[in-house]
Amino acid sequence: MRRHVLVLISDSDELLLSKVGEKTTPYLTHCRCNHLTLFGGSFFVMPNHVDVSRTAELFATVDENYVVLVLMCAFFALYLLTLVWACFADRRSRLKRKMTLLEDNHPGAHYNYLISVYTGNRKNSGTTANVTVMLTGSEGESETHSLADPDKPVFERGGVDMFLMATPFPLGEVQSIRLQHDNSGGQPSWYVNKVTVQDLQTQHVFHYFCDCWLSSDHGDGTTKKTFHAARTDEIANFRYIFKNRTSTGFRDEHIWVSIVDPPSRTPFTRVQRVSCCMCLLLCTMAINIAFWNIPVDESSPVILVIGSLQLTWQNVMVGIQSGLLMFPINILIITIFRSIRPRSVAKKPKREDQKMDAVTVPTVLKDIGEVVSLVSKSQRNKISETPRLESITDLCSTLDTVHEFIQLMQGECESDPHWVYCSKFLLAGLCHLLMDLEKLDGRNVPCPHDYQQALNVANVLVRKAEMVFSCHLASCPPTVTKQKKSTASCWLPWWCVFLGWFLLLSISAVSTYFTLLYGFQYGREKSIKWVMSLGLSLFQSIFILQPLKVIGIAVVFALLLKPVSVEENDEVKQVLMGQREKCKRFTGRETL
Structure with a gap:
């Protein structure tokens, strides 16, 4: 040749x-x-050879070399114990994730705000006190609402509690919020991290950076504070974005750390995170043992020399091949679990078996007085708050005031959301008033003449309010930004969870098989040495690579000035349905 x-x-x-x-x-x-x-040279580096046809022969040597088998059993035992804990932790988390419809919302109010309260992670930062909030906007202020939920604990350390507040009309730009608690319970001190208020009609989000104690024992010793909305430059500040991205990154993107304290409203459960960690561990073991102690290629070019250390082309290719074998599938599994839309089950409204309170003159006067009081909180309505109503005669004079307000709304040529929601709220209040007056027995009323007059006036006002509401609604329908859906994160259908579990179990089974096969082939002494090198590899992944990834992502987002987005949740629709159900019972009408 x-x-x-x-x-x-x-x-x-x-x-x-x-x-x-x-x-x-x-x-x-x-x-x-x-x-x-x-x-x-060759582009690819081949792993250590293993003869799959000798599976039965190699597995028969388990009594001579049980090092890898014992290690695998220990990992699986730890996995099962952690899985049991994760199941109970997920069950508690599901209860805490419940979004709360405030019980003191007026049933006729239809303008909705989503309030998210973030309690700090400091020691004893949760509170047992009763907390109240009031929003102040450019076009009016809300009532003082109690932030409580009878079905779950609220304001626990590191928790995020979400409340739906309904107001009779838009508040405009929510310029400030006032938080206060009554200093009750065994641990009343409360450290508030931040609060966000989202206008569910316009999707505008207002941020309030609190970072302070509401306590008589800590900070400045006060239990009531007013916080002003953060400016745009404060929200886009590098330090703020980096801090929040790092915090959420370790709780969500660091797959090992996130098991302990994942984000409160993520669909990626602790059980799924624990299983993904186990799958990643098994993949790491299989790839590590396949390329462990491969023969050194003396002819492989040296790329980098640092002191006595040499980085050869063979080392680079082993790292690249290991990454290509391990990370794509695991990242796919994690992405599937993280992006699955929770399966929503339509909840049937609870039937109220309790008997409705008897309709009396004082309750009728109280309800209509509350309607007028809420409407008067906007300066645009030009209506003064009426004094406490004592009799049916006072009701007639109040209905005259309401009539003047209807005429004011009727005279407004240009419609806007304010008049749409105000007229809708007033119509709901008048429908409730008319329903209650019809239930009253005119013969038992101290002044039957005044009662009949109030009933007739209420009938007329209901028809006028319907006309005014229809006119404003036709001219200015409620604005809800639907284009938000196009920019929202991509959600996978709920059944993709089965695909994620199939990939996870398949990869785990294949990795376990090859890890045991290589271990039995290596023998006892080599297996012990491999276990030591595996420990170093896991330490590097958990304490070096994953934190660097989280910090790197936080830096990138901070440099791009992208703040942490407000969490979106389909549970809002169900809570809004609850508010509409309250309105149906309040007005006695199916649609309004």
């Missing part, structure tokens, strides 16, 4: 010789080079 000499010319005009080696065949060329290039 004739030998060929290949002559290559480099940029420096030096001769680079490549000779055909002695292992050359008609189908294979053996190239021998005298220069550091990838021309004479």
Whole structure:
């Protein structure tokens, strides 16, 4: 066979010789080079060879080499124990994730705000006190509402509690909020991290950076504070974005740390996170043992030299191949679990078996007085708050005031959301008043004449309010930004959870099989050495690579000035349905 000499010319005009080696065949060329290039090397590095056909023979040596088997059993036992804990923790978390419809919302109010309260992570930062909130906007202020939920604990350390507040009319730009508690309970001190208020009609979000104690024992010793909305430059501040991205990154994106304290409203449960960690661990073990202690290629080019350490092309290719084998599938599984839309089950409204309170003159006067009082909280309505009503005679004078307000709304030529919601709220209040007056027995009323007059006026006002509401609604329908859906995160259908579990179990089973197969082939002494190197690899992944990834992502987002987005949740629709059900019972009408 004739030998060929290949002559290559480099940029420096030096001769680079490549000779055909002695292992050359008609189908294979053996190239021998005298220069550091990838021309004479293989692109891929093959792992240690294992004969799959010897599976039964190798597994039969378990009594001689049980090192890898014991390690696997220990990991699976730890996994099962952690899985049991994760199940109970997820059950508690599901209860805490419940979104709260405030019980003191007026049934006729239809303008909705979603209030998210973030309690700090400091020691004893949760509170047992009763907390109240009041919103102040550019077009009016809300009532003082109690932030409580009879079905779950609220304001626990590190928790996020979400409340739906309904107001009779838009408050405009929510300029400030006032938080207060009554200093009750065994641990009343409360550390508030931040509060966000989302206008569910316009999707505008207002941020309030609190970072303070509401306590008589900590901070400035006060239990009531007013917080103003953060400016745009404060929200887009590098320090704020980096801090929040790092915090949420370790709680959500660091797969190992996130098991302990994941975000409160993520669909990625602790059980799924624990299982993904186990799958990642098994993949790491399988790939590590396959490439462990492979023969060193002396001809592999040296890429980097740092002191006595040398980084060869073989090392680089092993790292690249390991990453390509391990990360894509695991990232796919994690992405599936993280992006699955929770399966929503339509909840049937609770039937109220309790008997309705008897309709009396005081309750009728109280209800209509509350309606007028709420409407008067906006300066645009030009209506003064009426004094406490004592009799049916006072009701007649109040209805005259309501009539003047209806005429004011009727005279408004330009419609806007304020008049739409005000007229809708007033119509609901008048419908409730008319329903209660009809239930009253006119013969038992102290002044039957005044009662009949109030009943007639209420009938007229209901019809006028319907006309005014219809006119404003036709001219200015309620604005709800539906384009938000196009920019929202991509959700997968709920049944994709089965695909995620199938991939997870399949990859875990294959990794376990090959890890045991390699371990039995290596023998006891080599397996012990491999276990030691595995520990170093896991330490590097958990304490170096994952934190660097989280910090790197936080820096990128901070440099791009992208603040942490407000969490979106389909549970809002169900809570809004609850408010509409209250309105139906309040007005006695199916639609309003």
